[in-house]
Amino acid sequence: MIDPNIATDLILHLLKRITDYDFTHYSLPVLQRRIDAFIKKHSLTGYSDLFVKLLEGDEGLAQKLIQSLTITYSMFFRDPEYFERLHFSVIPKISVHAKIKVWSLGCATGEEMYSLACLFKINQVLERTQLIGTDINEVALERARQGSYALERLDELEHQFKVMKLDRRYSLIDAIDVTDQSFSFNQKMRKQCQFTKHNIVSGGSLGLMHLVSCRNLLIYLHRDEQLRIIQDLLIPSVAPGGYLLLGSAESIDLEFELSNMKKVANGVNIYQIPQ
Ligand SMILES: C[S@@+](CC[C@H](N)C(=O)[O-])C[C@H]1O[C@@H](n2cnc3c(N)ncnc32)[C@H](O)[C@@H]1O
Incomplete structure (x- = not known):
């Protein structure tokens, strides 16, 4: 054998x-x-x-x-503590920019992108935020573009949203349209979200971003490759003073690559690039 x-x-x-x-x-x-x-x-x-x-x-x-x-499992507001930190510590800082640029690598079927868009919306800066979601899986990208999900998943969206300790007045009601079988993110939300094919292993930077999120993708790659991508693609894609999000199992605190970066809070792998 x-x-x-x-x-x-x-x-x-x-x-x-x-x-x-x-x-x-x-x-x-x-x-x-x-x-x-x-x-x-x-x-x-x-x-x-x-x-x-x-x-x-x-x-x-x-x-x-x-x-x-290509494991495309994802969820809305996955690891809600990240979104809480984004809401309280990150979005207020990057909102000073006239145009806010966000890149989600390995965006799968769009759950992370739309969760981010919801957060920018409740912070009233969605209209000036451009979100780019990339992935190698074209089937997943097409589903992300449609922004439509089975109705059962509305519970997941609402539950995860509630888990975050945000002001209870915030609501996602005017971000989505609900039909009998499904719900979808509405035109205003989808307009700000662009989905395109990009391979993290071989693709280059898409320019400087205020927020780069690469969660639950590096974990599938060899350690050397993870570090190369962080050093050569992710860090150089973050504008000075901007933020890099890695997944909860993708901490690289002890590595020299991040030694000059500031961790925003304990327990979440959100790093701020020096000014
Ligand atoms: C587990 S999902 C993570 C989705 C989302 N970021 C989250 O945390 O919920 C991993 C995604 O990475 C994508 N992926 C795998 N290899 C990739 C590569 N080389 N370049 C870009 N995306 C890749 C897969 O297609 C999949 O959609």
């Missing part, structure tokens, strides 16, 4: 050749768990079977595999 690490490596290189998606920088255990689940779901006999089907040019299977490897 072929060694699973070698098999994974072969599959990833083949996938890269067929589709141009490069997962070779991703953490192996995570990928292998996803590939194992994929093999089971598609009734394949094992890594060799998957490899042969990809080699035969099964483009449909390759696209499905990409969907499985």
Whole structure:
């Protein structure tokens, strides 16, 4: 039987050749768990079977595999303590700019972007905020652009919003439209949110931003790659005095890269770039 690490490596290189998606920088255990689940779901006999089907040019299977490897799980106001800190400490500071620029990398199906947009809205600065959400998964991006979600998820949105210790007068009622089966963010919200394809591994900066959020994406990459991206892409994309958000499991406090950055509060990985 072929060694699973070698098999994974072969599959990833083949996938890269067929589709141009490069997962070779991703953490192996995570990928292998996803590939194992994929093999089971598609009734394949094992890594060799998957490899042969990809080699035969099964483009449909390759696209499905990409969907499985890019984990698009997200939630509204995920880790609400981040949004609380943004509301109380960050948005008031960056609101001094005439035009506020925000970049969410690995935005998945848009939940983080719209949560941010809600926060800028209740701070009454949404009209002058430009939010850019990027991801490599085009299916996820298309769903994000639509800004429409199953009605059950309205509970999640409202629950997470309530968890934050904000003034109870704030409401999201005029940010969304509700129908029988779904709810969607309205035109005023969607107008400020732009979604576009960008690969964090190979893509460049989109210019200086006042807020850059890259949460729950770096965790899937090798440590060296994480640090390279933070140093070469994320930090240089933050304007002086601006902020960088990393996920709760993506702290790099002890690394030299962030040594001259100020952490905004304990318990949340929000860093301010020096002026
Ligand atoms: C788990 S989701 C995180 C969503 C959101 N940031 C959150 O915290 O809820 C990770 C997202 O990163 C995207 N992703 C994975 N690799 C990427 C890459 N190389 N460049 C850009 N996005 C990537 C996936 O497609 C997925 O949508």
